[in-house]
Amino acid sequence: MHLKEKMTIVSQYKLASNIFEMKLTGKLVKKMQQAGQFLHIRVPRSDLLLRRPISLAEIDYKSGTCTIIYRVEGRGTKYFSKMKQGETLDILGPLGNGFDIRMIKQGETALIIGGGIGVPPLYELSKKLIAKGAKVIHLLGFATKDVVFYEEKFRVLGEVHISTDDGSYGVHGHAWNLLKKLEAENFVPDVVYACGANGMLKMVDEKFAAHPYAFISLESRMACGVGACYACVCHENGDKTGVKSRKVCDQGPVFKTGEVII
Ligand SMILES: Cc1cc2nc3c(=O)[nH]c(=O)nc-3n(C[C@H](O)[C@H](O)[C@H](O)COP(=O)(O)OP(=O)(O)OC[C@H]3O[C@@H](n4cnc5c(N)ncnc54)[C@H](O)[C@@H]3O)c2cc1C
Ligand code: FES
Secondary structure, eight states: OOOEEEEEEEEEEEEEETTTEEEEEEEGGGGSSSTEEEEEESSOOTOOOOOOOEOEEEEEEETTEEEEEOOOHHHHHHHHHHTTTTTTTEEEESSSOOOOOOOOTOOEEEEEEGGGGSSSHHHHHHHHHHHTTTTEEEEEESSSGGGGOSSHHHEEEEEEEEEEETTSSSSSSSSHHHHHHHTTTTTTOSSEESSSSSHHHHHHHHHTTTTEEEEEEEOOSSSSSSSSSSSTTEEEETOOSSSSSSEEETTTTTTTTTTOOO
16 A cells, blocks of 8 residues: 655745755655665645655654755745745555565675765665665766765765766766775675766666675656556566566666666
């Protein structure tokens, strides 16, 4: 059964250029388990029928709140950005299969690679890994200095390396360039997680294809969000028939490297 609730906005503010952090409260928080799961949010406008999928960036059971971080892209996210504390949003969720952290043991090292608006779910993931006693190294790539967010919050959890596409902050280039530097130091992670643009995910997918514990979180246009409409399919890797597919909404968004074609 899929759960739905009108959750209340506790706070909302601008984190960086065009990027907003919203905290929501409601009974659904208790059901939110895995980092990498997402909320399917109805835009309170009668002309926008499809819900918008946004990842959970943080779950706080103590205060009964969850946090989402989103970039204003089109009409839906623009509407969200104008909403105020005390207003409600119709939420379906938590949806999808998030990041598997069962295999990580105390003292092991997790490598987290995030790009742009793929960074938010990695914050809750990192917190969960730290709680298991893992060491976490974060490689975070952004377009420019003015869209960097949560750097200090990630630093509280572990080592952080930042890159920007235009070189305005951190290392010049993509998050992928940061990995090259670690590789030169013969670094081998026990587990790898990535979320971001397809180009970066493709590189992670190829690089860590044989790694037993490497995972990528995909984005796809979604309609129902619950596995019923097939709007979000991607193709299964190695399928010679070319017809085998996976639904990003309920079989993902997190997949093992090598599992699907990006
Ligand atoms: C599993 C998942 C998690 C996501 N998590 C985040 C997040 O944490 N923060 C964030 O800023 N964005 C996230 N996105 C992308 C976000 O869903 C889109 O940016 C958003 O739906 C755009 O809506 P809009 O009305 O502003 O834009 P419009 O372009 O007006 O949207 C039109 C339609 O296209 C869909 N759409 C547009 N862009 C995307 C996209 N990139 N992915 C999926 N559907 C899209 C919309 O849902 C809507 O149905 C996520 C997407 C997926 C699939
Ligand atoms: S969005 Fe409908 S099956 Fe995935």
